[in-house]
């Protein structure tokens with residue numbers, strides 16, 4: 001196994017490396033471990049032979065991955081003009097409630113295999129909760145850096161696992177810089193889940209593999225992915241390319257209108273993504289301005305274009321509507337970022353950018369529990385009742401009919 005630079009192609013030995021030593025480009029894992037996996041293993045490590053970890057005793061797992069793929073026909077029927085098939089890949093079913101567990105399980109296992117004594121992670125919340133949980137399970141110290149305005153639910157979860165939680169004022173990219181410096185200073189592995197850690201990103205190709213298996217080889221036409229810097233876009237594209245017999249769906253990168261650096265470049269036909277100045281959105285999971293690492297966005301933009309896909313921005317109000325749609329039509333409880341692909345689907349259908357008969361997979365990346373405060377701000381059919389009489393008065397004849 002080796003690490004390869006996606007820009008200049010230079011090869012590096014398998015180590016805790018975060019950028020190409022020649023050009024600073026993104027590194028990716030080349031080759032597979034061929035790890036022998038017992039038949040009793042469940043979750044993504046069933047496919048451990050395709051990952052880069054060679055020492056099975058280093059694996060840190062909470063049985064992540066192998067998440068359900070729900071047919072969402074009621075949600076599909078509620079989206080105007082849609083006559084195709086809609087599936088929701090429910091990544092909230094991962095151990096800490098988001099898809100980040102896939103990256104973190106792979107990266108912390110590799111960090112342990114390579115002898116790391118501790119881990120650091122910059123996070124908008126979900127990756128931090130995941131790193132905190134897996135570090136606890138591994139018995140490793142963890143330092144998590146989050147923007148100070150991160151939703152309470154996410155910070156509470158991080159602290160619960162016993163990690164050291166640092167709240168940094170300002171946008172996500174400032175936390176990113178601090179984590180980088182702390183990793184260097186302490187000699188800890190950096191598990192930040194942008195494109196920084198190739199061992200983490202590599203595990204996301206298994207999302208594509210799972211989708212192929214769950215759809216019995218019938219690739220979808222479009223996969224809609226909530227997108228900050230974009231590792232999940234790479235995972236889906238790479239997974240279908242490697243395991244899908246060449247049928248790669250169109251990758252749709254979904255961003256929030258209040259933080260949409262990749263969409264802006266896509267719409268302008270630009271070759272390079274530029275950082276976003278001042279992120280402002282309820283979708284905390286994709287509120288990443290890419291300041292200092294806009295090249296990550298450029299790489300993702302290239303992948304989107306290679307598949308014939310699009311990058312699309314959705315307003316916070318459209319995200320709120322999508323959250324209610326998933327919850328009330330399908331019983332699926334998502335945080336804003338997790339519902340953003342549904343908002344994007346409605347928009348792209350209305351614009352004619354996705355045909356009405358498309359076969360669409362939406363990735364629901366994070367759990368509604370993560371952002372209870374946002375959900376509390378939504379309209380609800382909830383009432384205080386003191387006794388039966390009050391309940392009957394409220395509900396009318398539906399209860400008192402006898």
Ligand SMILES: [Zn+2]
Pocket residue numbers: 005006007008009010020021022023024025
């Ligand atoms: Zn390079």
